[in-house]
Amino acid sequence: MTMIRTHDAIVLRPTPFQEGGLIVSFLTEQGERLVGLAKGAKKPTAKWVSAFEPMGLVRVSFFGKEHVEVRRITRCELQHTPLILGHLESNLVVACLADLFDRIAKEGVEDERLFRLLSACGRAIKTNPDRAMAVLAYAEHWLLHCLGLLPHPRTCGYCGGDAAPLVMLADERGWRCAACTPVDLAEALPTGAREYLRLLRTASAEEAPDPDATDAARAITELLRGRLLRELGGRVGSYEVLHRMLA
Ligand SMILES: [Zn+2]
Structure with missing residues (x-):
């Protein structure tokens, strides 16, 4: 028909x-x-x-x-349109977001969360283009969640404890804490990781936390971005452009 x-x-x-x-x-x-x-x-x-x-x-x-x-x-x-003439950084972020969702959304599969997330990101970028990098980190966090790749950070996936700081994200059983996982201090997540993750989970796109505000925020942003891009097969052209322009 x-x-x-x-x-x-x-x-x-x-x-x-x-x-x-x-x-x-x-x-x-x-x-x-x-x-x-x-x-x-x-x-x-x-x-x-x-x-x-x-x-x-x-x-x-x-x-x-x-x-x-x-x-x-x-x-x-x-x-x-979230595009703003002459605002390079936010326009590059828009390209990255479009790329991510193009790879994650599927024909024949409906996931309304994806549309809600992407439209919220578009509105937030248009409202405040200078916060585009925060919106990108916010979207990456929620996309990992939608893909089922982001365990809840409240408790350690290994020992179940909720008191010790998170030190790493493992592919199996998720977040691990300092109480059960001895990690070299230089390789462990900086303190404040759980708090930053909580901000990502509870904020709206427009109030997305600054991914550059603290060591923990920077480390979590890098970790989640790396995990997502690895899931999507590594090289994503729009990210390479973004990194070159912001370097
Ligand atoms: Zn633990």
Whole structure:
């Protein structure tokens, strides 16, 4: 059956396709990844040329048979964009976020948490672009949670204790504490790790804690980012650009 379906969605990744077209991936409001073909989208006459920027909130219509992989995009209207002209850092963060969600969202799988998280991040970045790096760290934390890779930091996954400071995150059984795990002081997480994790868990995207405020915040940010990128297979182009520009 051929039909038109319209979604509120967030643009993830536009990829150039033959004859000036674009293949565009979206995250729908239901948290599913959908891919569509916009024919001739890069021609200057195309009325929707600005509608396919990463993380733009759009209303998009697809035409095509059910269960085909790529449907035609017949209409796409931009409602909101977190991009700010000339604000390099926040725009690079937007690219990283779009990249992350493009890899994590799946076709045929709905996870509404993904849409809620990404739209909250977009609004927070637009409101305060200077806090984009905090929003990125916030999103990485919640994506690990959504993927089931982030155990609760209240108790040690090994001994069950909740008093000693956390010293590391192990792939098996999660957080480990100083009471059961002897770790070289230089390799252990700085004190305050549990407190920073609590801030990440309880804050809104707009109040995301500063990932650069303390040694613990810096160490947890690096740890969680490394864990997430490893899960996604290592090299993520948008992160390489971000690191180069901020170095
Ligand atoms: Zn322990």
